[in-house]
Amino acid sequence: MPILLRGEWYDLRDLANPVRELIDGLGLVSEVDYVLWSLIASLAILTWLVLSVLAFIWIERRVVARMQNRKGPNRVGPAGLLQPVADALKLLLKEAITTRGADRLLFWLGPVIIFIPTIVVFAVVPFGESMVLADLNVGVLFMIAVAGIMTPAVFLAGWSSNNKYAMLAAMRTIAMLISYEIIQVLALLAAVIFIGSMNLQTIVSWQDEYNTWLIFIMPLALVAYLVAGAVEINRSPMDISEAESELAAGYHTEYGGIKFGFFYQAEYLAGFAIAASATTLFFGGWTLWGLEEWIPGWLIFLGKLYAVFFVYIWSRGTLPRLRIDQLMTFAWKFMLPLMILNVLLVAAEVVIWEETGASRNVALPAIGAVNAALAAVLVIGWARFLGHGSGRGRGYSATLTREVGKIYYTGAEAS
Amino acid sequence: MEDTGTVVAFWIFAAITVGAAIGVAAVRNLIHSVALLIVTFAGLAGLYITLSADFIAVVQVLIYIGAIAILIIFAIVLTPRAGRHNQESFMLLPALALAALVAGTMIFVAFDTNWGAQRSEGFEGTATAIGDLLLDRYALPFEIASVLLLSAIVGAILLVRPEGPEEEAE
DSSP states (O other), rough: OOOOOOTTTTOTTHHHHHHHHHHHHHOOOOOHHHHHHHHHHHHHHHHHHHHHHHHHHHHHHHHHHHTOOOSSSSSSSSHHHHHHEEEEEHHHHOOOOOOTTTTTTHHHHHHHHHHHHHHGGGGOOOOOOOOOOOOTTTTTHHHHHHHTTTTHHHHHHHHTTTOHHHHHHHHHHHHHHHHHHHHHHHHHHHHHHHHOOOOOHHHHHHHHHHHHOOOHHHHHHHHHHHHHHHHHOOGGGGGGGGOHHHHHTTTTOOOOHHHHHHHHHHHHHHHHHHHHHHHHHHSSOOOOTTTTTTTTHHHHHHHHHHHHHHHHHHHHOOOOOHHHHHHIIIIIIIHHHHHHHHHHHHHHHHHHHHHHHHHHHHHHHHHHHHHHHHHHHHHHHHHHTSSTTTTTTOOOOOHHHHHOOOOOOOOHOOO | OOOHHHHHHHHHHHHHHHHHHHHHHHHHHHHHHHHHHHHHHHHHHHHHTTTHHHHHHHIIIIIIIIIHHHHHHHHHHHOOOTTOOOOOOOTTHHHHHHHHHHHHHHHHHHHSSTSSOOOSSSOOOHHHHHHHHHHHHHHHHHHHHHHHHHHHHHHHHHHHOOOSSSSOOO
C-alpha cells in the first residue's frame, strides 16, 4: 500500500494530523499542549454534532413525510432547508415559562443534566486512526455508564415540573430505561467477551485484522442493542415516554422554548451516540476492508453512523407504537433470556475456539453461521413458547401480554 | 500523586465530594438531597480516576448514579411519609451517633494505615486484573455476592406478588 502521506500535516485522511502539527508548531509546555488538544477536539466534535442535528431534523422530517405520502417542510428556504434554523429561532424566542410550584433550581437543571451524557459519550468514540479524544481502556463500559446519567436527569425534570402527568411519564421512562439498559449491557457484554477488550479502538482494529464485522458474528446482539437504543432515545416503536395521545408530551410536558429544545436535541444526540457505538462495535468503525487507506476514515465512520441512524428514522416512519406493558414484557420475558443465552453461547464459542485452536478462516465463518442459525431458532422458538405465533387464524395471539394487563380480544369470538 | 495536574484534580474533586456530602445532610428537601448525593457519587468517581482506578470509576458512575440513586429516588417517591420535606427528624440523635461512629472508624483507619508503601505505576488498565482476580482467587466471595443479590431479587418478587391463587386476567 502506498502510504506516502501518512503522518504529514496535509494528510486529511486523519484530521488529527494537521491539529497536532499546529500544536507542535506552537512549542508549548506539555500540559498546555494537552489542554489545547482536548479543547480543539471537543470543539470539533461539538460543531459536527450541532451541524448533524440541524441537518437530520430536516432529513428526518422530509424522509418521514415521503414515507407517509406527505410533502414535509418545503416553505422556508429552498426545499425547506432552512426549516431547522427557523425552528431553532422560534424555540429561542419563545417565552420561558415555569410552572407555579415548580422546583426552580431542578427545573432549570433538568435539561442541562440530560445534555451532558449525550455529548460526553463522543469523547471515547474513535472517528479515525488517531482521532479519538480519550482512548479509554474501559471505553464500552464508559459509554454505558455515561448514558445511565440520563435516568436521574429524566426524574429530576419530571419531578421538578410539579405536574402529575410529567411525573408519571418520568416514572415510566425510568422503568423503560432501566429495563433496556440491562439488555444493552448484555448485548455489549457478548461483543466484549468475543473480542476480549473494552477499548473501542482495539475493537475496531480487531475487526480490521480479522477482516470481519461483529454484525456477521452476532446479529442477535446487534438487533438487541438497536432495540434497546431505540428505547433510550424515545424512537418510534418505543416512544412511549412521549406518546402524544396518552401522556400530553411526557416528562418534559411543562418545558417550553429553548428548554424543550434541549430535550429535543438531547434525544437526537443520544441517537447519534447509539449509532456511533453500534458502528464502532458491530460495523467495523472507521475501517472498510482496506479502503480507509484511500478514503478518510472519519468519512467512512460518518457514513456508517448516518446509515445506522437512518434505520431509526425508517422505523419511526413505518412502525406503530407499543403499549407500555408490551414493551416491559418484551424486555423482561423475551429479550432478557435471549441475551443471557447469547452471552453464554459466545463465551462457550470463545473457549472452544481457544481449545481447538482452529484457524480464523474456519472458526469465524463457523461461529457466524452457528450464531445466525441459533438466533433465528431462538427468536422464533422463544416467541412460540411465550404464545406468539401459535394462535394464527384465531384472531388473537397475545398470550404474552395477557399475563400483564387486561386485553380484550375483539376478533376471537367473531371468527 | 506527584504531578501538579493530579494534585489539582484531587483537591477539586475532594471539594466537590465533601461539599455535596455536607449538602446532602443539610438540605431540607429530600429530592434536593438525592441530587446532591448524585454529585457526591460523581465526585467520588473523579477521585477514583486520580487514583488510576479507571474501571472502578466507571463502575461507580454506572452503579451509583445509574442505579443506586434511582433506587433511592423510588424509595422516596413510594414512601408515604417521606413527602417533600424532612422536617420532623426525631431520629436526629441516633443518626448523629451512627455518623460519629462511622467517621471515627474512618479516621482511625486513615491514620492507622501505612500509606507510604504503595506507589502508583501510572495509568494501566485495571479491568483485566480485576476480572482475573474476581474469577480466580476471589471466585467464592464473588459467587456468594451474586447468589445473595439473586436471592434478594427473588425475595423482592415474592414480596410484591399478590397472595392467593392466580386469577385469570380477562
